Amino acid sequence: MATTLADAPETPRTPDAPPVAPKQKFRWGPVGSGAVLVLIVLWCLIPFYWMVVESFRDPAFTYDNTPWFAHNTLSNFKYAFNTVNNHFGRSLVSSLIIGTCVTALAMAIGVFAGYALARLAFRGKGIVLAAILAASMFPGVAILTPIFQLFTDFGWLGTYQGLILPQISFSLPLAVYTLTSFFADMPWELEQAARVDGATPGQAFRLVILPLAAPAMFTVSILVFLASWNEYLLSSVLYNGRDDVAPSTVAIAKFTAGPHIPVNTQTMAAGLVVTVPLVIVVLLFQRRIVSGLTAGGVKG
Amino acid sequence: MTVAGPVEETTVEPETAPKLKRSRRTAGESRLAFFLITPTIILLGLVVGYPIVKAIYQSFLTDRNLSGAFFDQGGKWNGITNYKYWLLQQCPSGNGGTISCPDGTFGSQFWGAVFFTVFIAVVTVVLETAIGMGFALVMNKAFRGRAIVRAVILIPWAIPTAVTTKLWSVVFDPQGILNHVLGTQTQWTSAQWPARFAIVIADTWKTTPFIALLILAGLQGISADLYESAKLDGATAWQRFTKITLPLVKPALAVAVIFRTLDALRMYDLPAILTGGANGTTTLSILVVRQLNSGINSASALSTITFIFIFGVSLLLVKAFNANIVGAQKPAKEAK
Numbered sequence: 001m002a003t004t005l006a007d008a009p010e011t012p013r014t015p016d017a018p019p020v021a022p023k024q025k026f027r028w029g030p031v032g033s034g035a036v037l038v039l040i041v042l043w044c045l046i047p048f049y050w051m052v053v054e055s056f057r058d059p060a061f062t063y064d065n066t067p068w069f070a071h072n073t074l075s076n077f078k079y080a081f082n083t084v085n086n087h088f089g090r091s092l093v094s095s096l097i098i099g100t101c102v103t104a105l106a107m108a109i110g111v112f113a114g115y116a117l118a119r120l121a122f123r124g125k126g127i128v129l130a131a132i133l134a135a136s137m138f139p140g141v142a143i144l145t146p147i148f149q150l151f152t153d154f155g156w157l158g159t160y161q162g163l164i165l166p167q168i169s170f171s172l173p174l175a176v177y178t179l180t181s182f183f184a185d186m187p188w189e190l191e192q193a194a195r196v197d198g199a200t201p202g203q204a205f206r207l208v209i210l211p212l213a214a215p216a217m218f219t220v221s222i223l224v225f226l227a228s229w230n231e232y233l234l235s236s237v238l239y240n241g242r243d244d245v246a247p248s249t250v251a252i253a254k255f256t257a258g259p260h261i262p263v264n265t266q267t268m269a270a271g272l273v274v275t276v277p278l279v280i281v282v283l284l285f286q287r288r289i290v291s292g293l294t295a296g297g298v299k300g
Numbered sequence: 301m302t303v304a305g306p307v308e309e310t311t312v313e314p315e316t317a318p319k320l321k322r323s324r325r326t327a328g329e330s331r332l333a334f335f336l337i338t339p340t341i342i343l344l345g346l347v348v349g350y351p352i353v354k355a356i357y358q359s360f361l362t363d364r365n366l367s368g369a370f371f372d373q374g375g376k377w378n379g380i381t382n383y384k385y386w387l388l389q390q391c392p393s394g395n396g397g398t399i400s401c402p403d404g405t406f407g408s409q410f411w412g413a414v415f416f417t418v419f420i421a422v423v424t425v426v427l428e429t430a431i432g433m434g435f436a437l438v439m440n441k442a443f444r445g446r447a448i449v450r451a452v453i454l455i456p457w458a459i460p461t462a463v464t465t466k467l468w469s470v471v472f473d474p475q476g477i478l479n480h481v482l483g484t485q486t487q488w489t490s491a492q493w494p495a496r497f498a499i500v501i502a503d504t505w506k507t508t509p510f511i512a513l514l515i516l517a518g519l520q521g522i523s524a525d526l527y528e529s530a531k532l533d534g535a536t537a538w539q540r541f542t543k544i545t546l547p548l549v550k551p552a553l554a555v556a557v558i559f560r561t562l563d564a565l566r567m568y569d570l571p572a573i574l575t576g577g578a579n580g581t582t583t584l585s586i587l588v589v590r591q592l593n594s595g596i597n598s599a600s601a602l603s604t605i606t607f608i609f610i611f612g613v614s615l616l617l618v619k620a621f622n623a624n625i626v627g628a629q630k631p632a633k634e635a636k
Contacts, residue, residue: 036438037445044452044509048459050477051467063473065480113340121326122333132340135348137559137614139566141588142607143347145600146354148592169347176340201332230460232569237589249462253573264470271463282458286451293510294517 051275055268062264076269085258087243088270091251094160095229098247101164102228103221106171111217114179115205119188129180136173140233143169148237158242166234171224178223181295182216183209219288222281229278248274352607355600359383363595374597382601386410406591409582410602414609416496417583420571421564424503429557431504432511437545439512440519453509461506461569468502469574492580499571499581503564511556518552519545554621561617565610584609 057064058071059079081089116122117129147166148157156162190212194204232249239246252270257263282289359382364374384390384398389408391401401407439449456464471478472488479486488498522545530540568585571577577586584606591599 033438033441034445036434037442037449040435040438040449040509040512041452043505044455047464047467047471047505048455050471054470063475065475065477067477109339109343112336116333116336120329120333120336122330125333128337128341132344135344137562137610138348138352139585139603139606139610140568141566141585141603142355143351144588145592145596145603146351146358147347149358149596150351150354165347168343169351172340172344172347201329226458230462232460232462232573233585233589236572237592249460249569252460252466253462255466262473264473264476267466268470271459271466274463275459278458278460279455282454283451286454289454290450290513290517294514 048275051268051271054265055272057265059263059265062262076266077273079257079263079266080270080273085256086251086254086270087246088248088251088255088273090244091246091248092274094163094245095247095249097160098163098167098235099225099228101160102167102171103225105164105168106175106224107217107221110172110175110179110220111213113176114183115209115213117176117180118183118186119191120201129177132173132176136170136177138169140170144234144237147234151238157238157240158245160245162238163235163245163247166238167228167231170231171227174227175220175224178220178292178295179216182220182292183213185295186212186216215288216292219285219292222285222289223292226278226281355607356604358597359601359604361597363597374595378597382598383605385598386602386605406587406594406598409587412580413582413584413587416580417565417567417585419496420499420503420567420583421561423500424507424564425557425560427500427504428508428511428560429553432508432515432556433553435508435512436515436519437541439516450513453513455509456506457510457513459506462573464502464506465570465573468498468505472498472574489575490579495575495579495581499574502574503567503570507560511560514556515549515552518549521552522548550621554617558614558617558621562610562614565613566606 053067053069055076056069056072056074057076058073059076061071064071080086083089113128113132117125143166151157151162154162186209191204191208194208195201199207229247230249231247232253235247236250236253239250243251252267252274255263255267255270257266360378360380362374362376362378362381381390381392381398385401385407387410389401389405389410390398391405391407392398435453439446442449459467469489470476473479474485474487478488486494488494526544526548527540530544535543566585567583568589571581571583572586572589575581577583577590582590584602588599588603588606591602
């Protein structure tokens with residue numbers, strides 16, 4: 001950490017590359033790295049591209065395997081939303097409800113813990129931080145068995161609250177941990193100025209820090225929402241066969257047209273519907289998301 | 301509750317005036333911190349702490365079962381029988397003793413699941429770290445196109461695993477594009493080793509860009525001056541990599557590897573959707589979920605075993621890398 005702090009002023013935001021990339025002799029250098037860059041882009045995009053192509057392909061030509069757009073139709077999207085065999089449209093609403101509740105809950109509670117851990121001096125801080133981190137590393141199945149039984153007794157299997165609460169187990173640690181590292185990097189002189197002017201720690205938090213922290217909180221909200229939107233293990237068990245509360249990941253995993261009927265193209269259409277909003281969000285907030293992802297991990 | 305004890309101790313009043321002022325402030329901060337953190341601790345205690353403890357307790361109880369003509373409600377003290385079932389494949393026999401579990405019981409799949417879980421974790425983490433390191437080094441050097449690459453690299457990460465898995469199951473379809481391009485007839489998802497490698501491929505595709513991103517963030521913290529002076533001193537590219545890049549990127553690398561390993565050890569979505577755990581692709585998590593409906597207390601024993609296993613591995617890794625994972629709090633202290 002110390003090095004990062006010390007280097008910060010000298011290292012500009014934009015590439016620190018010049019000294020690294022040899023200019024004089026190795027002319028293959030830029031060419032080679034350009035080739036690898038292209039490779040990275042292809043790596044990321046080709047499977048995604050295939051999903052797009054398949055989702056527009058006429059189901060009759062499922063195994064046509066023409067590598068570009070051919071036999072195009074919109075029928076797959078229509079099929080994805082019909083409710084005869086699947087409840088995909090409904091599952092999008094459920095995912096939205098679950099994701100929003102999980103994010104709101106995790107943020108509302110996590111922001112206080114994040115502030116305290118980043119900013120306040122108190123004993124046992126290391127233990128609390130380690131406990132929260134450990135909580136985020138638990139395998140989902142470790143909490144699944146008792147929760148399954150508990151919710152059976154409560155009659156909470158296949159309900160929204162039964163799907164939302166268990167997700168706190170990973171979303172709250174994620175929120176607290178990422179917020180802590182964001183808060184730790186914020187300009188605290190301002191808070192101290194407010195304190196000198198007579199504000200209590202609580203006032204300093206509300207009036208000075210909260211507005212400053214808004215971008216960080218927004219970023220963490222996106223991360224938490226994505227984590228909730230992508231969750232599968234807990235939901236796939238706890239939705240308990242109730243299609244009206246199943247999130248989209250569960251709906252897609254069991255996407256079907258009946259036994260032994262391939263629905264590759266239709267499934268890809270449903271997958272694309274789930275993915276496109278995510279891709280748009282990710283591209284819009286790319287910088288923030290990257291900073292959020294790395295804030296949690298790389299501070300060592 | 302771990303916070304409560306120490307917090308109160310700090311309210312002891314010292315004598316001298318400046319000390320008093322300072323201590324009061326610390327005490328105030330401690331109290332505030334206590335209030336701010338308590339909701340998180342309580343909630344995590346409810347959704348993580350309580351279930352874990354409950355699972356450990358349950359793992360020592362009997363399951364409801366049909367023994368002979370009686371329906372046994374279960375829930376009676378069972379000692380370590382559930383653990384013996386998983387670890388030693390000892391099933392109860394009719395006369396109260398134990399016999400070796402017959403093939404087809406979940407117990408007999410335990411060591412296979414352990415093998416596959418470890419296999420998938422080792423192979424994917426090694427591949428993802430190696431390739432991700434390559435990606436990150438190139439991205440760190442590149443002038444042009446870096447913005448595009450950074451945007452694109454988030455796409456595999458953002459797609460839900462459930463969707464990625466369906467995407468790969470279409471690619472791996474016996475009549476799908478992969479066999480078409482390769483000109484093969486491989487049963488990618490329904491034969492043992494092809495299925496295992498299908499899972500490796502799908503996971504590597506999804507996660508490598510993410511690892512590259514984490515490593516890239518570490519690389520960008522390295523001062524360019526170091527490379528400059530090393531070059532002036534005549535260090536070769538390889539020497540610069542091993543003597544400057546690797547040691548300095550180690551913290552970032554360690555965190556990435558540890559998090560990824562733990563994630564891989566609890567893998568569920570990908571094999572559960574791609575192969576349903578068939579043909580030797582059952583992970584420990586899949587086995588727990590399968591066991592849920594045929595005996596929740598045995599399932600608790602297995603989930604506890606899984607949890608302890610992952611916990612042990614993470615301790616080993618943290619020690620091996622000597623990683624400071626909770627280092628995020630450091631700047632706060634320095635800033636004081």
